[in-house]
Amino acid sequence: MAMSNNVIGAINFIAILLSIPIIAAGIWLTTEPADSCVKILQWPVIILGVLILLVALAGFIGGFWRIPKLLMVYLVAMLILIILLLCLVVFVYMVTLRGHGDVEPNRAYLEYNLDDFSLWLRRRVRSSFRWDRIRRCLSSTSMCPDLNQRYRMAQDFFNAHLSPMEAGCCKPPTKCGYQFVNPTYWISPINNGGDEDCSKWSNDQTQVCYACDACKAGVLADLRKEWRGANLILVITLAGLVLVYVIGLFAFRNAKTEDLFRKYRQGYT
The missing domain is CATH 1.20.120 (Four Helix Bundle (Hemerythrin (Met), subunit A))
Known part of the structure; x- marks a missing residue:
């Protein structure tokens, strides 16, 4: 015993x-x-x-x-x-x-679509109450401003392996056709293709693409x-x-x- x-x-x-x-x-x-x-x-x-x-x-x-x-x-x-x-x-x-990312031409980073993720995860970010809290948390970080210090030239930025959140929240979606000035400041095209995310992009450094579905998808991809x-x-x-x-x-x-x-x-x- x-x-x-x-x-x-x-x-x-x-x-x-x-x-x-x-x-x-x-x-x-x-x-x-x-x-x-x-x-x-x-x-x-x-x-x-x-x-x-x-x-x-x-x-x-x-x-x-x-x-x-x-x-x-x-x-x-x-x-x-x-x-x-x-x-x-x-x-x-x-x-x-x-939740796998999509490859874009001439880009090293991936683009993410919110509908690619499981329904349970999508519900965690689709509620305006939940997303407002997450958005405030994201905007309080130095994630996007840091990109301006790391990448000065457009080609360097396009060749960068960005995290999903950086790719989704700090820049407009590639399909929108914005012109690069710096990682968080872009010139709007004459026609942005009618995509909702394209119109949600803001050059206001406290807003950028935090309201975009691409940002929600980036958060879920990192998650x-x-x-x-x-x-x-x-x-x-x-x-x-x-x-x-x-x-x-x-x-x-x-x-x-x-x-x-x-x-x-x-x-x-």
């Missing part, structure tokens, strides 16, 4: 370590440009990581100090948390399946990239937690079996 309990404790110490990448993934999301303004995924990830840490700690204590009730709580709670983590991984994978990066960490951690849980479950069953045999032998001595 003691040996099995020590194994359970050691295994749960590994589970404690596995909770750290989950918490770290949530904290990392809070530092990324899109997630810092949209604020959807990071807190569920952080909370789930903290809960896994606490439950694994309970299993660690229950194993080394031989507290069967605490181990039972661990087994039930950890199973629930693993299922929740699996649901989160599947959800993130499903909502980030779509998609960040979520897929975090989801990779969650998938690897989930696999580790499942393995640790299965080993711990077998160790717990062995410990209970050893205990029953010990009581059985004592009954006949």
